[in-house]
Amino acid sequence: MQTALRTSLPETELASRANFAPHARVVREERPAQTTGLPLSIRGLRKSFGDNEVLRGVDLHIPAGQFVAIVGKSGCGKSTLLRLIAGLDKIDAGSISFGQDFEPRDIQPEDIRVMFQEPRLLPWARVLANVEVGLGRDRASGDAHARAEKALTEVGLADKRDQWPSVLSGGQKQRVALGRALVSRPRVLAFDEPLGALDALTRISMQRLLERVWRDQGFTAILVTHDVSEAVALADRVLVIEEGRIAHDVVVNAGRPRQRGSAELAGLEGSILSHLLSADDRT
């Protein structure tokens, strides 16, 4: 194991920060005309669990409607960052602010949604009722059914509306969870390794679905993943987190829809991977 990592060292040297520069041009403007996404600014963000300092000062600006992937080794703090953005954990120091011209009161809880690795569907509610949960405070409104059905159609499961979650496959459950996250038309959607538990083929079709709904709806997407190829296939920008800080900020400048396995993406994936591995080597 050690020798294998050593022999990969020369390659790692090549993939220095300067190497990313050719790709790091301005992101192509192919957002929908008016993006519904919220921009997001993070300053000096810190978070510790006991003595373990997980985030050690993160500064980050995400423009409205951008698709950002966050990669890193397990335990690097990427999921913690996502949970802080989604408001699931308390911030120790620093700030996260949404929007520029928006006052905080302009941002509703329904504007920010999270999708987890587990679908977290209510087993005792039928598929449609599970999607309706995503409406938040609008659950009681008259058009709740119609909106839920529309979201279900978007994820291609309109015919499963009256099924129990237990009869669905893993990929279908995750699509219901996506429908539930989408139904309130969020402006920021945070994904915590949403495809981690799926098989390879289902994962690819889910990636296509994620890309499609993101392009249709124009929310700001933040995807935490340990799969670097997934990150470069989906994101405009890949953040590499190491030891609680953003170590690299890589812009992916390939056109959409993306060609899976194209030389450009594969090259980028290779250099990010070797970075992650070289960090392993240094420690």
Next chain:
Amino acid sequence: MSLIDSISLPRSLRLPRVDGLIQWIVPLAIIAIWQVASVAGFVPTRVLPAPSDVALAGWKLLLSGELVRNIWVSFWRASIGFLIGGSIGFAFGLANGLSQLSAKLTDTTLQMVRNVPHLALIPLVILWFGIDESAKLFLVALGVFFPIYLNTLHGIRTVDPQLIEMGRIYGMTDGELFRRVIFPGALPSIFVGIRFALGIMWLTLIVAETIAASSGLGYMAMQAREFMLIDVVVLSILIYALLGKLADSASRVLERATLAWHPAFQKR
């Protein structure tokens, strides 16, 4: 959108006829063998009367109205005792499952009381209540309380915390969280408690009625023993078995109706 929407018709009612009959083959066969053995003289009637004699005794008691009255009295005591003990147990289970303070305050006490066999209280209960209705109701309620309390508490504590987090993220209020996540999640465990409690309910009632009562099935059996009416004694025992089965079936129907989502209750 409410819990009611997710309730479907009991599936057991739609089962094919044959399936429903299979379970009765063994009891019927036992009765048939018993009848043959009695008629052939293998079993003396003073030890065990033939099923036909038991049926005859039942018929006579039915005509006199005694049987129906005693069954009704016992059924009434069982239901009221179950309702009282079950509601209190359910309430404590909810309170201690949802509130740390309440659990700290009462759980230790309840666990201590639980370890006293409730039937050991019969002498005390007779002193307190005499052989009145309230004595029987008290004992049944006490016996039913613990299985329902323990299983409600367990059900609520083991609801998937990821689902609770999900509910909070999606802006559910405490009431909604309880109605849509916690209670449905605890329901399978609550049903386990109910079925345990139904067994304890009959056991307690019969013991209480044989010791101190002036009506009811247990009283009927004790009276019959004094007059050596062994067919009536056997009849009472058979009726207990049937009532126990009836209570269990009722809880199963309820279970199937409310847990239709559960993979264990889905017929494909």
